Amino acid sequence: MTSTTNDAFDLRGVLLSGFLPAALFAIGEGAIIPIIPIAADSLGATLAVAGFVASLILVGELIGDVPSGVVVARIGERNAMIGAAVVSVVGLLVCTVAPNPLVLAVGVFLVGLSTAVFALARHAYMTTAIPLRIRARALSSLGGVFRFGYFVGPFLAAGVIHLTGTTQSAFWVHVVCCLGAAVVLLVIRDPATGVRGLQRPARASRPTATDAAATTAGTTRPGELEGEQFVEEESHGLFRTIRAHHRVLVRLGSGAALIGAMRAGRQVILPLWAVSVGLDDSTAALVIGIAGAVDFALFYTSGQIMDRWGRLASALPCMLGLSICYFLLAWSDHLDARVGWFVAVAMAMSLANGVGSGILMTLGADLAPSDRPAPFLGAWRFTGDLGSAAAPLVISGVTALATIAVASGVMGVLGLVGAGILLRYVPRYLPRTLR
Template sequence: MIYGPTVLFALGEGAVIPLIPVIAAELGADVPVAALIASALVVGQLCGNLPAGWAVARIGERLTMAFAGVIAVGGVVAMAVAPVLAVFAASVFLIGFCAAAFGLARHSFMTTRMPLAYRARSLSLLGGTFRLGMFVGPFVAAALLAIFGDEHAAIWFFGACLVASVLLVLLGPDPEAEFADAPSGADPAAAEDTGEAVTGSIPTARGAGRVGVFATMWRHRAVLSRLGVAAASLSAVRSARQVVLPLWGVSIGLDASTIALVVGISGAIDFALFYASGQVMDRFGRLWAALPAMVLMGGGFIALAFTHDLSSNAMWFAMFAAVLGVGNGLSSGILLTLGADVAPPADPAPFLGSWRTLTDAGGALAPLLVSAVAAATSLAVATGVVGLIGFAGAVAFVRYVPRFVPRPRE
């Protein structure tokens, strides 16, 4: 009940994402417009974080997930029958908006219920469910295309996943109620001072003392403007990896199958390491995952930038794609975990809405930065700039994680 609905949502979404540009092109979009429509998913998620924080704080995680799932079903139906590009683009945006609500609801639930001793492992598993969907979903889409010969089959598969997810949320046991009834292992007042997670009921979570989303942003502006910006830099480097690797393969003359193989291997390495990241964070501390991840990705991008014109550029491309996969895998769950660590224990949802807005903004801006720098100079320079962002983020993590992240009580 904790991971199942998220796996279903991510699996369906992962099956649809690769086909969004294809369907947009069938509706008459050229390449730039198709790319713009594909980005509507990220924009929708970015816009949905703050309203999702408001909803979770008022109606709870379970109802927020249920409403988001039902609305997303409507978006899937509209996507499948869209007669024109405008309707299709609006449907993609709506699904991204609902994905934000789905993700934030589960993030908020685990922030308040998971003990600090294994918070990072539990949240790395949550991040792993999204990676699972993005990794397996395209293979499901390929199988459906082979069977039905129609891209819309993947859309209807997404709809079936959403229906199953909503039914699981509404008809299965309610984790919120089960955890609320469990004996509390920590004093909530003490947890508020130390950052220790509250594992029992949280009487103020939906009480009269709750503050709004914007008041929460102002109250926690120090951590959001420092550690939050560092987290946004990690999100930017991650997002840039998904853009730079395919473009780099094209720019050095590799064929599509080779590029897909290299990117797929990088993604497999990334997926394989998601639980190891949580183990490292819980046993040694958050910096032991965040810092190596940023240094590896930053160094990988900068080193890759110098290999474009070498005779062995294909070998270096494959090697540094693997390095970036290792770095990204080591960072699995770190944004979720840091957000949970610094969120107000009693009512985390409004804060997490702001936190996720910052991190999603970093991810959304990175492809635009790569495109702009590459257009003005070259792809190699743009790749090096991403690497510098990675190193700057590493420095910020070193400075602000010890300052803001609470430590477990002895």
């Protein structure tokens, strides 16, 4: 990318065209994620079925990871984000009118698919729009934007539910956010290319052999933006890359999958637990929103911990803290003060999760080959998403077979296993200065 001499103008353009759509989309996601199992419960689903419906947004993201790179490379980052926002709106409208848990599940799955495309397009867009000299700080700040959205979203959902009296009305928050993100992307000029809306920069109609050689050497093909090349490489040969790096992905990747599982499980089990202890919908969203504030406050501190004391100094407290919280939830199931314990554990879970902010992206960057990192990062992200998608299914399955308290205990055990894997394999694969 050719940078301009006016850095202030570039920063303003990136903030408007990159961070603002990401913030809007994250706020919408933050509004609906804690509401999905509660909405399923209000439509007559059991706790187990509600957990399954909630898992479908992550299952949709996992399945969407595979074709999203091709979509972004073919139509461009901004067009992909706009299209994903529109598809999300369709899924959300299905959720708002769903008469039963089955229809709600279809809408949730569709939102998950479009979220995968939006996330990858957003990553590629930031890669294209931001100069290399500030890219790391910008992407780190992008992680803070996600947490900001997950902090603000539940409060908006709680307010809408309180005003309307219906749980499904919370999905309108994400509808408005998606439309807002699409409008921003249509109106604001792209600082990387100078075009607006659905326009695209001129590109070669067909890459030549020289272009292909340039790609192999790690340069961008004529007519192709750097971010589009990145996601095309990242999604190309996913399973071939997994085979090539199977040792580290099976060993340390298992720990990464369990980190993803513990985090995703938290987003499902807290709303389900709120239902089980009798909290009304708006109060549950309010508690989860306050917990999100704790998580959001720690995203920068986590990076400082990793840079100063190593990756394990962040990963182990995160996993052990989440495990203890899952065990405390299970233990408090039959106590009289279950609501008080739920609130306390929700805050403690956010504290533990916040300490581990950015650990998966950091480990992936540490482990990726320096010459061609994109394929490995795609496989690494797929591994983490696999754990994230599996956790809600585990929770719903165990809840169906036993109780939600047993499901919480199972998640606690998985967290201990994950901590052990990280403790064993991080020193094996990372140099001493990064451990």
